[in-house]
Amino acid sequence: MNPLLSSLRRPLPLCLLLGVLALAAAVGGLASGPLAIGGGDILGALGLGTPPDPTVSATILQLRLPRVLLGLIVGAALAVSGAAMQGIFRNPLADPGLVGVSSGAALAAVAAIVLGAALGLGAAGRWLLPLASFGGAAITTLLVSRLSRVDGATQPAQMLLVGLAVNAVSGAGIGLLANIASGPALRALTFWMYGSLGRAGWPEIAVTAPVVLLALLLIPLRGRELNALLLGEAEAAHMGVDVERLKRWLVLLVLLAVGGAVALTGIIAFIGLIVPQLIRLWAGPDHRLLLPASALLGGALLTVADTAARTVAAPVELPIGVLTALIGGPFFIALLLRLRGRGETW
Amino acid sequence: MRLAADQVEYTVDGRTLLDRVSLALAPGEVHAVLGRNGAGKSTLLRLLAGDLQPQNGSVTLNGRALMAWTPRARARMRAVLPQSESLRFGFTAAQVVALGRYACPQHRPETERRIVGEALQMAGVGELALRRYPSLSGGERARVQLARVMAQIWEPLGDADTVTDAGGGPRYLLLDEPTASLDLAHQHGCLLQARCFAASGVGVLAVLHDPNLALRYADRVTVLEQGRVIGQGATREVLTRELLERTYGIAIELVHTAGEALPVVVAHPPTSHLSS
Numbered sequence: 001m002n003p004l005l006s007s008l009r010r011p012l013p014l015c016l017l018l019g020v021l022a023l024a025a026a027v028g029g030l031a032s033g034p035l036a037i038g039g040g041d042i043l044g045a046l047g048l049g050t051p052p053d054p055t056v057s058a059t060i061l062q063l064r065l066p067r068v069l070l071g072l073i074v075g076a077a078l079a080v081s082g083a084a085m086q087g088i089f090r091n092p093l094a095d096p097g098l099v100g101v102s103s104g105a106a107l108a109a110v111a112a113i114v115l116g117a118a119l120g121l122g123a124a125g126r127w128l129l130p131l132a133s134f135g136g137a138a139i140t141t142l143l144v145s146r147l148s149r150v151d152g153a154t155q156p157a158q159m160l161l162v163g164l165a166v167n168a169v170s171g172a173g174i175g176l177l178a179n180i181a182s183g184p185a186l187r188a189l190t191f192w193m194y195g196s197l198g199r200a201g202w203p204e205i206a207v208t209a210p211v212v213l214l215a216l217l218l219i220p221l222r223g224r225e226l227n228a229l230l231l232g233e234a235e236a237a238h239m240g241v242d243v244e245r246l247k248r249w250l251v252l253l254v255l256l257a258v259g260g261a262v263a264l265t266g267i268i269a270f271i272g273l274i275v276p277q278l279i280r281l282w283a284g285p286d287h288r289l290l291l292p293a294s295a296l297l298g299g300a301l302l303t304v305a306d307t308a309a310r311t312v313a314a315p316v317e318l319p320i321g322v323l324t325a326l327i328g329g330p331f332f333i334a335l336l337l338r339l340r341g342r343g344e345t346w
Numbered sequence: 347m348r349l350a351a352d353q354v355e356y357t358v359d360g361r362t363l364l365d366r367v368s369l370a371l372a373p374g375e376v377h378a379v380l381g382r383n384g385a386g387k388s389t390l391l392r393l394l395a396g397d398l399q400p401q402n403g404s405v406t407l408n409g410r411a412l413m414a415w416t417p418r419a420r421a422r423m424r425a426v427l428p429q430s431e432s433l434r435f436g437f438t439a440a441q442v443v444a445l446g447r448y449a450c451p452q453h454r455p456e457t458e459r460r461i462v463g464e465a466l467q468m469a470g471v472g473e474l475a476l477r478r479y480p481s482l483s484g485g486e487r488a489r490v491q492l493a494r495v496m497a498q499i500w501e502p503l504g505d506a507d508t509v510t511d512a513g514g515g516p517r518y519l520l521l522d523e524p525t526a527s528l529d530l531a532h533q534h535g536c537l538l539q540a541r542c543f544a545a546s547g548v549g550v551l552a553v554l555h556d557p558n559l560a561l562r563y564a565d566r567v568t569v570l571e572q573g574r575v576i577g578q579g580a581t582r583e584v585l586t587r588e589l590l591e592r593t594y595g596i597a598i599e600l601v602h603t604a605g606e607a608l609p610v611v612v613a614h615p616p617t618s619h620l621s622s
Contacts, residue, residue, distance in 0.1 A: 090434070228448045230435050234397055235428060239498060240421025240449030285435040 009282065011289045018296035022072060025303040029068040032311050035059055066205055070197045071303030074265050075275075077212045077257040079298025082272020083279075083290050084219050084254050087226035088247055089159060092280075092335070095273035096258040099159055100166025101140050102269070105262035106192045107170040108136025113189075114181045130208045134259035140166055141255055194319030195266035197306045204264060212260035215253040216295060222250060223288035230285065268321050270328025271298055277335060347408055348372045349424060349518045349549060354393055354403035356386075356573075363389045365573045366403065371549040373516040376540055378564035378581065379553045381593060385570040387553045388429065391522050394551065395426045408516060421449035422503055424518035425495035429526065431487060433479055439466065439490045440475040446494035450501075461500050462493075468542070469493035470535050484527040492536060495519060496543060519543060521552040525559065537563040557590055557611045569593055585611075 008014050030042050037045075037060065041052040045060035078096060085094040096102045112132035144166060148159035171193075178189045191199050200208075225246050228236040237243050261268070275298040279290050302320075305327075309318040350370040356363045364386045371377050371394070379387045392398045393405055396412050405412040407423060415423075425446070433442065443462045452458065466472045469489040474482065479490060496519070503515030521540065525533040533556070540550045541563055554560050560567055560581060567584050569577035571593060577584040590598040590611060597616070600609035 090432075092435075224448060228445055230433060230437070231442075231445060232428070232432050235426075235431075237397070237417065238395060238421065238424075238426040238428075239446060240418040242417050280436070284441070285437055286441065 009284070011293075014283055014289065015292055015296060018293055018300065022296050022300040022303070025300040025307070026068045026072060029071060029303050029307045030060060030064050032307055033059070033064060034314060062201075066201055067197045067306060068303055069205065069209075070200060070264055071306045072299035073209055073212055073216070074197070074261045074268065075271055075298040075300070075302025076216055076295035077261040077298075078268060078271040078302070079275035079294040080216055080219050080291055081254045081257045081261075083276035083287070083294045084222075084226065084250050085272070086276055087229060087287055088250055088254075090230055090232070091159065092277060093160060093273070095270070096137075096254070097267060097269035097272060098167075098332075099144050099163035100170065101137050101144070101255075101258050102262050102267045103167045103170035103174075104140025104143075105133040105137040105259050106267050107173045108132040108139075109263060110174050110177050110189055110192050114177045126203060126207050129204075130211070130260060130263040133263035134255060137255045137259035137262065140170075141251060145251070190319070192262075192266040193321070195268040195321035195324075196317075197265055197302075197320060198310070198317065199266075200264045208260045208263050211256050212264075215257040215260070219250065219253050219257070220288075220291035220295070222246065223286070223291055226250075226287040226291075227285075266321065268302070268324055270324050270332065271302055273335075274328055274331050275301060277331075347516050349394060349405075349407050349412075349551075351390065351394055351400070351405050352403050354390075354400035354405065356389055356393060356398060356400050363573050364393070364400070367570070367573070367575055368403075369394070369551075369568050369575075369578070371518055371551050373518070373547050373549045374544055375565040376537075376544045376550045376552065376563055378560035378567045379551065379570065380555075380557060380560055380567060380585075381570035382595070386573040387570055388522055389573075390568075390570065391426075391520050391551065391553055395424070395520055396420065407518075418449045421498065423499065423515065424520065425498040427491055427495045427519070427521045427524055429522040431491055436478045436480055438476050439471065439479055439482065439486075439493075442479050442490055443494045443497050446496075446498040447500075448498075450498065461497055465493040465497040465500065466490070468496060468539055470532065470539075485529060485532060488524070488527045489532065489536070492521075492524060492539070495521075496539075499548065502547060516549065517547065518549045518551070521550065523553050523555065525554065525556070533559060534562075557585055561585055561608050561611065 008017060027039070027042065031037050031039070035056070037056055040049060041056050042060060043049040044052045045057045051057060082095045085096065086092050109129050109132050112128050116128055144159060144162050147162045148155055150158055174189060174193060178186060181189065225241050228239050228241045229243065229246065233243050276290060276294045279293045279297060283289055283293065305323050306320055309320045309323050312318065348370050352368050353366045354364055355366060367386070367390060369390065379390060381387050389398065393400055399413070407415060407420065412420065440462050443465050444458065447458060447461070463472065463475065466475055469492045471486060471489045471493060474486060474490065479487065482490065499517040499519060502517065519540070524536050528536055537552070537559055540552060544550045552564070564581045566579060567577070567581045568575060569584065569589060576592065577589045587598050587600050594613070597614040599612045599614060601612050602609050
């Protein structure tokens with residue numbers, strides 16, 4: 001192989017490249033929309049040059065910057081959570097969306113919106129949504145990991161089936177709530193089902209993003225342990241990994257990342273599946289590289305997808321979850337076909 | 347200074363898998379565990395590895411309860427080669443061996459690479475270093491795993507907390523049917539490596555099926571029957587024809603071939619259609 005290309009399999013060059021990609025995606029997201037904004041004005045609005053026209057400045061700071069930040073943070077959170085779950089379960093098909101964690105979080109969030117006032121939970125205010133969503137994620141994770149254990153080992157097929165059931169039940173629950181909801185709550189429901197980067201503004205970001213960012217920073221520190229875990233839980237324990245503690249800790253961090261992501265943007269499927277697979281395909285399964293690289297690529301990919309979702313059919317905005325599912329579905333089938341009949345998992 | 351099970355009992359669903367079994371593994375020796383399928387060999391190994399906890403009796407590592415050591419300290423003193431492996435992610439063989447170094451004090455990258463390379467060489471798969479593990483054959487994988495567990499306890503310990511006498515800390519290697527997926531030559535290769543490793547001060551415990559391998563490579567042997575020890579001690583003294591016949595329930599002959607000090611164990615199945 002071309003030496004330049006093969007050097008891009010090494011951690012530092014690859015992460016630099018992906019960082020540049022994420023930055024480019026962010027700039028693209030800030031620049032494009034009904035009102036095209038040039039580089040000088042973007043820098044100006046961010047306080048790095050002469051301030052532009054107030055309308056331009058407001059468009060950047062109040063409309064596009066929160067979306068771009070959400071894209072980067074949520075994309076990274078979903079991709080890193082996917083990579084971590086795949087490591088914990090030693091299964092490349094584990095994904096917060098597929099195994100039902102995202103939809104469990106969404107169901108809890110929707111229930112909080114529709115029933116929150118009636119149940120007297122209004123006091124939680126801005127915290128209600130993220131808390132409900134963390135709780136929903138926690139309950140589904142517990143449920144899925146319990147039910148997919150066969151003889152003490154997590155069975156991949158079993159886990160996908162349990163996820164299927166959880167997704168169906170959560171979808172039905174959200175549908176039921178849609179029936180009793182009215183007006184604005186009803187409109188909010190489509191947001192939870194298909195995801196959107198357009199709903200959360202600065203106040204929501206300020207509440208939830210720090211939690212997600214914390215999880216994002218802590219998960220990659222467990223790269224070596226996750227590598228050992230790929231050999232098997234007993235093997236990792238023989239090698240000196242405190243397996244139970246590691247799993248508890250990682251599951252908690254994934255819950256925070258996914259619960260926070262769902263609270264901010266609703267269900268966005270397949271990012272957690274596609275991104276880690278692409279990195280593994282390119283640079284191998286070493287989590288010390290996989291986790292940070294997935295964060296960068298996930299952020300870049302979701303930001304690009306969001307920019308496309310709001311520009312391709314402007315003024316209509318496509319639900320971003322529809323877009324990621326359109327790309328992710330065929331990708332998932334290709335992955336299944338590739339895994340079928342060979343002992344290897346990329 | 348040893349890894350020892352003392353009067354251990356292990357019961358599952360009312361079935362006694364191990365009944366008051368004792369075994370002491372000393373640094374520098376190769377100890378084979380023999381017995382029929384289901385005799386409790388792997389259960390004994392898993393108790394010594396710390397995967398299972400005995401209901402009665404105790405397992406100690408250098409005089410201290412096995413589970414009282416931190417996972418990391420345990421991992422620096424003893425490595426375990428399981429019977430089967432399930433790695434499906436595309437690490438290279440060298441990366442798999444490097445995973446074994448998880449608990450070891452990390453040296454400079456060149457030194458770590460050298461250790462990984464030497465471990466692969468020692469296991470006879472040096473040329474496979476850059477191959478993707480899932481693309482290897484069963485026997486090649488088994489040897490890469492052997493390299494991984496050897497790399498885990500590559501060097502004698504220097505830490506004050508684990509060394510209680512002069513001359514480096516003791517290390518132990520537990521091998522569960524290490525020869526199961528190997529061809530004849532590699533079976534001997536594997537146990538020769540185990541012998542070399544033992545000579546550098548490692549206590550090696552190997553669950554084996556072939557008494558000939560035990561006769562040739564083990565200093566000591568423990569023979570199990572339905573969870574009980576029916577023979578334990580120096581290999582040549584314990585593995586008599588009578589004991590082997592009792593163990594395997596089949597007619598056995600010890601044949602001395604010319605020029606060989608060791609007898610060869612030959613089995614005579616009761617209804618062999620080949621015998622006339």
